[in-house]
Amino acid sequence: MGKSSRQTARMRHHPDAYPNASGGWGSVKAVARILVQERSVLRDAKILPRQNKPDGFMCVSCSWAKPAHPHTFEFCENGAKATAWDTTSKRADRAFFAKHTVSELLGWHDHDLEEAGRLTEPMRYDVASDRLVPVSWDEAFAAIGAQLRALDPDSVVFYTSGRASLETAYMLQLFARMYGTNNMPDSSNMCHESTSVGLTQAIGVGVGTIGLDDFEHTDLMFFFGHNVGTNSPRMLHQLQDARKRGVPIITFNPLREPGLLSFANPQSPRDMLLPGDTQISTQYHQVRPGGDSAALVGLCKAVLEAHDSALASGGSEVLDTAFIREHTVGFEDFAQYLRETDWAEIILVSGLSRAAIESAALVYMQSNAVIAHYGMGLTQHRLGVQNVRMLCNLLFLRGNIGKPGAGPSPVRGHSNVQGQRTVGITEKPELAPLDQLARQFDFEPPRKAGFNTVEAFEAMIDGRVRAVVNLGGNLVRSVPDRARIEAAWRGLQLNVNIATKLNRSHLEHGKDAWLLPCLSRIEIDRSGGREQYVSMEDSTARFHGSRGVAEPASPDIRSEPFILAGLAKATLGERSTADWGAWSEDYTRVRAEIAKTWPEMFHDMETRMWTPGGFVRPLPARERKWKTQSGKAEFQVPETLNEDPDMPQSEPGALRLMTLRADGQFNTTIYNHDDRFRGVRGSRMVLLMNGDDMKARDIDTGDRLTLQTISTDGVVRQVAGLAAMPYDVPRGCLAGYYPECNPLLPLWHCAKQSKVPAAKSIPVRVVAVDKNTGSAGDTFRADTGAPQHT
Numbered sequence: 192m193g194k195s196s197r198q199t200a201r202m203r204h205h206p207d208a209y210p211n212a213s214g215g216w217g218s219v220k221a222v223a224r225i226l227v228q229e230r231s232v233l234r235d236a237k238i239l240p241r242q243n244k245p246d247g248f249m250c251v252s253c254s255w256a257k258p259a260h261p262h263t264f265e266f267c268e269n270g271a272k273a274t275a276w277d278t279t280s281k282r283a284d285r286a287f288f289a290k291h292t293v294s295e296l297l298g299w300h301d302h303d304l305e306e307a308g309r310l311t312e313p314m315r316y317d318v319a320s321d322r323l324v325p326v327s328w329d330e331a332f333a334a335i336g337a338q339l340r341a342l343d344p345d346s347v348v349f350y351t352s353g354r355a356s357l358e359t360a361y362m363l364q365l366f367a368r369m370y371g372t373n374n375m376p377d378s379s380n381m382c383h384e385s386t387s388v389g390l391t392q393a394i395g396v397g398v399g400t401i402g403l404d405d406f407e408h409t410d411l412m413f414f415f416g417h418n419v420g421t422n423s424p425r426m427l428h429q430l431q432d433a434r435k436r437g438v439p440i441i442t443f444n445p446l447r448e449p450g451l452l453s454f455a456n457p458q459s460p461r462d463m464l465l466p467g468d469t470q471i472s473t474q475y476h477q478v479r480p481g482g483d484s485a486a487l488v489g490l491c492k493a494v495l496e497a498h499d500s501a502l503a504s505g506g507s508e509v510l511d512t513a514f515i516r517e518h519t520v521g522f523e524d525f526a527q528y529l530r531e532t533d534w535a536e537i538i539l540v541s542g543l544s545r546a547a548i549e550s551a552a553l554v555y556m557q558s559n560a561v562i563a564h565y566g567m568g569l570t571q572h573r574l575g576v577q578n579v580r581m582l583c584n585l586l587f588l589r590g591n592i593g594k595p596g597a598g599p600s601p602v603r604g605h606s607n608v609q610g611q612r613t614v615g616i617t618e619k620p621e622l623a624p625l626d627q628l629a630r631q632f633d634f635e636p637p638r639k640a641g642f643n644t645v646e647a648f649e650a651m652i653d654g655r656v657r658a659v660v661n662l663g664g665n666l667v668r669s670v671p672d673r674a675r676i677e678a679a680w681r682g683l684q685l686n687v688n689i690a691t692k693l694n695r696s697h698l699e700h701g702k703d704a705w706l707l708p709c710l711s712r713i714e715i716d717r718s719g720g721r722e723q724y725v726s727m728e729d730s731t732a733r734f735h736g737s738r739g740v741a742e743p744a745s746p747d748i749r750s751e752p753f754i755l756a757g758l759a760k761a762t763l764g765e766r767s768t769a770d771w772g773a774w775s776e777d778y779t780r781v782r783a784e785i786a787k788t789w790p791e792m793f794h795d796m797e798t799r800m801w802t803p804g805g806f807v808r809p810l811p812a813r814e815r816k817w818k819t820q821s822g823k824a825e826f827q828v829p830e831t832l833n834e835d836p837d838m839p840q841s842e843p844g845a846l847r848l849m850t851l852r853a854d855g856q857f858n859t860t861i862y863n864h865d866d867r868f869r870g871v872r873g874s875r876m877v878l879l880m881n882g883d884d885m886k887a888r889d890i891d892t893g894d895r896l897t898l899q900t901i902s903t904d905g906v907v908r909q910v911a912g913l914a915a916m917p918y919d920v921p922r923g924c925l926a927g928y929y930p931e932c933n934p935l936l937p938l939w940h941c942a943k944q945s946k947v948p949a950a951k952s953i954p955v956r957v958v959a960v961d962k963n964t965g966s967a968g969d970t971f972r973a974d975t976g977a978p979q980h981t
């Protein structure tokens with residue numbers, strides 16, 4: 192086989208060339224492969240069937256709703272992978288750390304670090320031997336507590352990734368506030384914070400308003416910038432049911448995602464046997480990255496024009512004028528803005544034709560109940576908050592909120608990222624019930640705003656942050672501006688990591704670094720000598736109990752509540768009125784405190800958390816009660832449609848880079864080097880590129896590109912060794928993988944108001960092309976080392 196045909200075989204690029212729809216037999220095979228790879232106990236035990244069941248554990252992968260009447264196998268390919276990853280029989284134990292120095296491990300690929308297996312006991316970095324060495328829990332708590340006491344609370348940051356339970360999150364926020372800081376950045380600062388800010392402004396709650404029942408009543412669903420087949424696959428069940436009822440799905444996404452085109456349910460024998468897959472998207476609009484505000488304004492303009500001409504010709508209203516009158520403010524200004532905005536600008540910025548936008552608007556106008564799902568394609572932009580507001584504007588025009596089958600549906604990321612914020616993890620003091628906490632625990636909580644993720648790292652770079660307590664993140668990988676933030680991380684005085692598996696953030700040690708291994712919630716938690724349960728909130732604002740089913744990976748690992756209690760006691764000592772010890776031995780006590788803080792939400796939690804399908808939190812917007820500044824749902828006039836102030840209009844050849852997830856990863860956890868749906872195998876150092884853009888630059892498939900960020904701050908940000916692959920994306924943009932491309936993303940290139948890094952629109956140029964001379968196989972083998980960056 193010649194060079195280029197071998198490459199094409201490895202990098203099957205066109206979605207139509209992909210043999211399987213989302214799910215299907217490929218998905219069954221992928222699950223089987225990871226069970227073998229991890230030598231997972233799943234193969235023997237009956238663990239998977241208890242995933243997302245009312246009496247089982249809530250999946251550690253995505254946050255999608257857990258139905259009251261679950262499928263026998265209420266899990267997906269990626270949920271099964273996540274479970275296998277945690278229940279692996281591999282161990283990174285003291286023998287492993289005795290064998291490998293930290294300097295050596297720093298040369299390992301991210302995949303290989305986690306693949307070493309579960310951590311088994313607490314460790315501390317030892318300078319003399321350049322190794323992580325075992326310590327006792329008491330020793331760790333005492334040493335960390337002493338250091339924290341000596342530090343200024345303003346210089347300490349408590350990060351949470353979105354997997355922690357409600358109990359853990361509540362304990363962490365209380366610990367941080369009793370210690371004296373609101374520095375509580377979390378993963379949502381890099382994720383759906385644009386939603387929390389935008390929806391709160393528009394509808395008075397920072398979360399989506401739809402539930403699973405709405406899928407049965409909807410007439411139309413939009414999908415903006417979410418890759419459901421990979422990132423929340425269980426949602427495909429509801430989508431497929433709706434499609435069977437004939438409900439159209441209109442997708443706006445620059446990239447033609449095989450996972451949004453068609454679906455075969457691997458758990459439905461009928462779908463597996465019948466030829467022909469169910470079509471997911473009935474219309475697919477390849478909007479330019481960052482062109483969503485323009486596309487949404489275009490949709491609104493088409494609806495308004497149809498309304499005006501219907502009235503002029505004596506027809507009936509297209510807008511829901513009763514809803515607009517009774518429930519909203521700002522309509523007149525927005526309508527005027529729509530009338531004054533030229534189609535030419537909308538078409539230019541969105542990259543879509545007027546006919547395409549009007550065809551979507553037409554279906555919207557024919558539908559009485561519309562859901563708008565969205566993900567990182569909307570939130571991770573400079574105008575991320577505005578994108579969310581424009582989506583609300585579109586829904587408001589026809590009263591598509593607070594009625595069955597309608598509403599905004601931000602598809603959240605981590606399994607409890609929404610819940611953490613609900614129970615007080617926030618850097619914004621105004622969002623936490625500080626007075627209540629003060630009364631409940633007899634202390635004076637700090638009132639000063641804390642750092643979000645971007646601010647925490649800005650402060651770390653200039654030396655104002657000295658210590659980090661990191662619950663479950665891999666920040667040197669997930670945060671932008673890798674070269675600068677890694678250096679800052681290494682300069683920390685104290686670095687405390689609570690984690691299940693080894694990652695790079697544990698190895699880039701500061702002066703004093705600790706690694707405290709915790710249970711996964713798939714495991715049975717016997718803290719205090721009896722089985723403990725935890726709880727979480729899903730993407731549809733429902734709370735669920737979760738009980739572990741697997742034996743712990745090691746007798747010497749501890750639960751997150753136990754670890755936080757140990758740290759809090761050692762740090763706060765007599766200063767704290769909370770009975771940390773008792774809490775860590777009986778989580779019902781923690782839930783009782785949560786219920787005291789938010790009685791309306793969490794009353795009778797012990798029984799309600801086991802309700803099949805979960806219990807729902809009060810959502811005023813769902814009842815058309817608006818807790819906004821004006822007391823109404825608020826239209827917004829966009830500030831600008833031109834997405835990107837950082838994108839030079841003048842530089843010819845400038846490209847916009849989107850950084851995305853592959854099928855073989857969960858965020859910084861890399862299960863394998865494949866992206867099954869997109870047909871990429873064996874490498875993540877790949878750039879999906881428009882074929883004409885490649886031709887114009889004389890780039891062939893497999894050539895290795897060096898990308899450089901376009902910026903004026905004098906910092907050179909560059910990633911080399913990215914193999915070009917033609918893909919169906921609009922001209923002028925390309926897609927690469929997160930976290931490999933994070934060195935290109937400047938820390939300050941983030942959304943106004945929410946500070947979510949603009950990971951979906953990084954201005955870049957190609958500065959070097961290495962012609963591929965070896966075989967494709969050689970090219971890909973080179974990727975198993977640590978990602979290259981300069």
Ligand SMILES: Nc1nc2c(c(=O)[nH]1)N[C@H]1C(S)=C(S)[C@@H](COP(=O)(O)OP(=O)(O)OC[C@H]3O[C@@H](n4cnc5c(=O)[nH]c(N)nc54)[C@H](O)[C@@H]3O)O[C@H]1N2
Pocket residue numbers: 252253254269382415416417418419421422423443444445446448478479480481482483565566567568569603604605849850851852853854856857858951
């Ligand atoms: N298996 C698995 N599941 C996961 C995760 C995982 O890594 N693996 N991560 C979890 C987390 S934390 C999160 S936040 C979610 C993330 O799930 P998603 O929201 O799906 O996030 P991404 O994979 O980053 O991709 C976003 C999609 O947006 C599109 N896009 C990019 N730019 C634009 C744009 O400007 N406009 C529009 N309309 N679309 C755009 C991309 O083509 C892609 O299809 O998934 C969660 N679930």
Ligand SMILES: Nc1nc2c(c(=O)[nH]1)N[C@H]1C(S)=C(S)[C@@H](COP(=O)(O)OP(=O)(O)OC[C@H]3O[C@@H](n4cnc5c(=O)[nH]c(N)nc54)[C@H](O)[C@@H]3O)O[C@H]1N2
Pocket residue numbers: 305351352353354355378379381382383567571604605662663664665666669670671689690691692693694709710711712751850851852857858859860929930932933936950
């Ligand atoms: N360029 C770019 N950057 C991005 C994004 C993007 O799309 N593009 N997405 C952003 C988004 S949406 C997110 S959410 C962030 C995520 O960023 P992070 O929160 O930093 O990272 P994760 O990869 O989710 O965390 C992985 C680690 O969690 C630990 N872990 C796993 N399970 C548990 C557990 O039960 N308890 C504890 N304590 N630890 C556990 C493991 O040790 C693992 O190494 O990344 C953001 N960064």
Ligand SMILES: [Mo]
Pocket residue numbers: 378381382383603604605
């Ligand atoms: Mo996320």
